[in-house]
Each structure stands twice: as C-alpha cells, then as structure tokens.
Amino acid sequence: MKVSIMALDKIIPFARNARKIPPQAIDKVAASIQEFGWRVPIVVDKDGVIICGHTRLLAAQKLGLTEAPVHVADNLTPAQVRAYRLLDNRSHEESTWDLDLLGLELFDLKDLGMDLELTGFDFSEIDELLARANGTGLGDEEAVPDLPETPVSKPGNLWLLGKHRLLCGDATALSNYDLVLAGDMAAMSLA
Numbered sequence: 111m112k113v114s115i116m117a118l119d120k121i122i123p124f125a126r127n128a129r130k131i132p133p134q135a136i137d138k139v140a141a142s143i144q145e146f147g148w149r150v151p152i153v154v155d156k157d158g159v160i161i162c163g164h165t166r167l168l169a170a171q172k173l174g175l176t177e178a179p180v181h182v183a184d185n186l187t188p189a190q191v192r193a194y195r196l197l198d199n200r201s202h203e204e205s206t207w208d209l210d211l212l213g214l215e216l217f218d219l220k221d222l223g224m225d226l227e228l229t230g231f232d233f234s235e236i237d238e239l240l241a242r243a244n245g246t247g248l249g250d251e252e253a254v255p256d257l258p259e260t261p262v263s264k265p266g267n268l269w270l271l272g273k274h275r276l277l278c279g280d281a282t283a284l285s286n287y288d289l290v291l292a293g294d295m296a297a298m299s300l301a
Contacts, residue, residue: 113151116180121152121167122159129199131165138230139169145228151179153198155191158182162198213243 143166152163160167161183170178186194216226216239226236263269268289269276279286 111181113179113181115177116152116154116158117177118167118170118175120158121154121178121180122157123164123167124160124195127160127164128196129164131168135165136168136172139165140172141228142230143169143173143175145225148179151181153181153183155186155188156182156184161186161191161195209239209242213239213241216240217243 150163150166152166153161154163155161166178183191183194216229216231216236219229220226220240227233229236231239263278265279266289267278269278275290275292277286277290279289
C-alpha cells in the first residue's frame with residue numbers, strides 16, 4: 111500500500127457521507143493524532159474524494175494541520191469505492207467488547223501512567239471498567255448465566271482438580287456422594 115502526503119485542501123469530503131460525526135469523536139481523534147501521530151491514512155479515490163477518514167480529516171483541520179497521509183485507492187471501481195465506504199463504517203458496528211478483558215487492559219494502562227482518555231472512553235466508562243477489573247464492580251451476585259448450547263460438563267462428570275474432586279450432579283442423590291468421595295465416607299464432613 112502506497113501512502114503519500116497530501117494537502118488537506120486537496121482532500122475532498124464525500125458529499126453524501128451517510129455517517130454522522132459528533133464533535134466528541136473529532137476531539138478524540140485529534141487527541142489521538144497529537145499523542146500517537148498519524149497511524150492510519152485517509153483513504154481517497156483517484157479524484158481525491160474521501161472513501162475512509164472523514165473524522166481524521168476533521169481532526170486534522172481542528173489541529174490546524176495543513177497536510178495528512180493519504181492512500182489513493184485508484185485500483186477500485188466507482189461501485190467498489192461506494193461499497194467500501196459503507197463497509198468501513200458499518201463493520202465497526204458489528205464488534206462488541208469483552209468487558210472483562212477491556213477493564214484489565216485499562217487497568218494495566220493506568221499502571222503504566224497512560225492518560226486513559228486517550229483510549230476514547232469517557233470518565234464514567236473508564237471508572238466502571240476499572241471497577242470491573244478490580245473486582246469491585248456492581249455485578250449481580252444472583253445472576254445466572256445462560257446455558258450454553260453445548261455444555262462442557264454433564265451430570266455424572268467427575269473433575270479432578272489437584273487433590274480436590276468436583277462432580278456435576280445432584281447433591282441430594284446418595285450415589286453421587288459415593289462418586290465424589292470415592293468410597294471414603296470419612297472425607298464427608300457433617301458440620
């Protein structure tokens with residue numbers, strides 16, 4: 111992929127851009143460009159019309175920049191350009207976050223002294239995710255997870271966990287005690 115530098119006034123926004131860009135998104139991308147530099151070029155067609163990168167252009171303008179890295183996708187047909195423009199924005203909506211892993215990542219970044227606002231999350235989101243990573247989240251202790259379509263364990267399965275035994279079964283069935291205790295009734299505590 112060839113990337114070149116282009117004057118901002120030569121980059122043409124797509125007149126029918128269906129994606130609405132809120133001011134806070136522009137602010138976040140501007141902060142990202144300031145902190146990390148340009149990491150993703152603006153993608154334009156052979157005429158300089160933006161395919162992907164309207165927010166990056168607006169952020170660069172906000173920062174008072176005069177040029178930006180650009181990739182000219184001159185090998186795409188006009189139909190491909192239009193379809194890719196939509197796909198680039200739509201595909202982001204298909205993703206979700208693993209909130210536990212996200213919280214851990216933010217926690218580690220905090221320990222490294224990173225400004226967590228540079229991640230694009232707002233303070234309330236960051237606080238909630240850090241609490242989750244810290245184990246202090248307000249999770250519902252009584253919540254029961256949905257049953258998986260294909261369970262890993264089934265009644266009668268005995269799991270050996272070091273010197274411990276875990277049986278998937280009915281605690282009211284005496285035969286299950288025989289399985290889990292392996293016949294050692296002395297191991298059963300009647301506290």
